Amino acid sequence: MPNEPVGVLIIGAGASGAAFAWSIADIGTSVLCLEQGPWMKQKDYPTNGLAFEARGMGEFSPNPNVRQLPADYPVNETETPISPLMFNAVGGSTILWAAHFPRFTPGDFRVKTQDGVADDWPIDYETLEPFFAINDRMMGVSGLAGDPAYPYHEPPLPPLPLGRLGNTLARGFEKLGWHWWPSDSAILSREYEGRAGCINLGPCTTGCAQGAKASTDITYWIAAQRKGVQVRTGCRVREITVRADGTADGVLYYDEEGQLQEQKAEVVVVACNGIGTPRLLLNSRSPQHPNGLANSSGLVGKNLMHHPYAMITGIFEEPLQGRRGPIGCSIWSHQFYGSDPSRGFVRGYSFEAVRGLGPAQTALLGMMQGRIPWGAGHHDAYARLYDRTATLLAITEDLPEETNTVTLDPELKDSHGIPAPKVTYRLSENSRKMLAHGVERAKEALTAAGAVDTIVDPLMRGAGWHLMGTARMGTDPKTSVVNERGQAHDARNLFIIDGSIFVTAGGVNPTSTIQALALYVADSIKKNVESVFEQP
């Protein structure tokens, strides 16, 4: 039996798809989301058992090439120094994220104006501000109002406790007179809207068994479903189909049984992340769009941006109780955010403090760094590291370059035979200098905090969480894929709402901004229904 046509069809149930669905449901039309992954269950998350670290490196690895679950598609990562990471389920990558939740700063939207590089966004912080606030309430954000690095805003919940590790690092920043602030975190510091508060399980990055971390399956999707939004899981979209006039017509997708299905829609919304979205658009070739859907600019899949990370780990003499508490959420620093010509690079980076490693991760890191041998010296070396490490991540602002791309791999395919994405990425000289600067400053901060030694990973391979720029927004159809409202220049009823539409990357985690953008796009559709939906 054919599927009933819907008003709005969303592809992808992650951070942006969920926020958009909840908002767009207000217009009263039918809303359906197709998601290739399943619903997750908190009882299945690794911290329910002793082997939580082993499972975090396997079936809950953030790398789809490691997991290889039925919901995953392979990504050719042979030509990039940064492995793309993601999770495929209702909730998307928020299932495994650390929930470190900074917003972009006002200056992040004006890079060209400020520094003469990249481009300005066609929208600004002030436009997004109300949507940041809505998003904070929907996700449940804990934080301390008044961070001088940002326009004033009040997180709905008080900040998470820093713990001994966070206190120790903060004292180091204090000693140097450097900016630091408790992180805004999408983790509940106390009970909130039926969800329990954080109990400091530690590895948020394998899913939160407590439900205190905001993954969108337990935040937006609950509320969206109450509004009547339908979610169909196990559905992998092969291509977006188009009408004779080139506008979107719906999709062809493989259902849970592997059967090809057709789903018609008046409006199609793509929310598949900075790799999945260009992959889908490039796989949606037609006579009307011979180079892929919405690709008349030729920019679909180009300008891929990550946040190249350096990881600097301090070794302390005293226990830090660092394994306990949300791993990615204690403090951040914007001391080196924004440009300073004396540093030899443009733009800047933030620091994110990361809590200590678990027992097994400590042993593996020690082995890889040559600090913990096997054999007779193992236990003594292990005791010098375990619970005595604290890490700063330098999250650098990557600038857009057309040569950093997501393309279709000519050979690699997913389990349905759909061409898989290939990532081609080269670290720029600017980013390289920024990372080196971050390493040295992090060493200073850690030493000021009491570290007696440091371990440096100058460019983390397993850190490609943030996938941005591959369907950028702009006002000129020749130099952008979507307009300032997320609407494809080439198809008025096609919208893109994930990190693909970012113009620049900022130097902070992007999810708060991705979700604010998704809410903004939904709101602008609600205000312009006539221009989006076909009139009878």
Next chain:
Amino acid sequence: MSDSRTPVSDEAFLDAVLDVVIPPGGDGRMPGAGTLGIESIVAAAVAVDAMLGPLVRAGLSAVQEAAVARDPNGFTALTPAARLEVVEAAAESHPFLMLGLVRYLYPAYYAHPRVLAAIGEPPRAPFPEGYEIEPTDPLLLEGLQRRRRA
């Protein structure tokens, strides 16, 4: 001892090798890896690892062969010093032996209740009890209050 079996499926052999990789601590606090009954976890993981699995099996076979060359009764019949020599030689000639082995041994070892207790951790899963952590230092918060944006 049955050194004719494949090395990964020979529990006594694998236990003995794991005990070389993580031996008992000198003060008796830390158990040896071969005494915890985790060899089956390691063996199962190695068996399904398409990349590291064959390299680990090849390395363990080298250990087994070198041991039999020294003593027909195999690895478990060797003295502790001889076991170490044999494993060191195999690790030298098979560079991925240790990498592959500890990739699965460390997570299994450091998830064992006895080991967790020995390193000062409660021997339980994180959930549902969770953990307490120190509150934010009030002195730090006072400093932030002075700097906060109104």
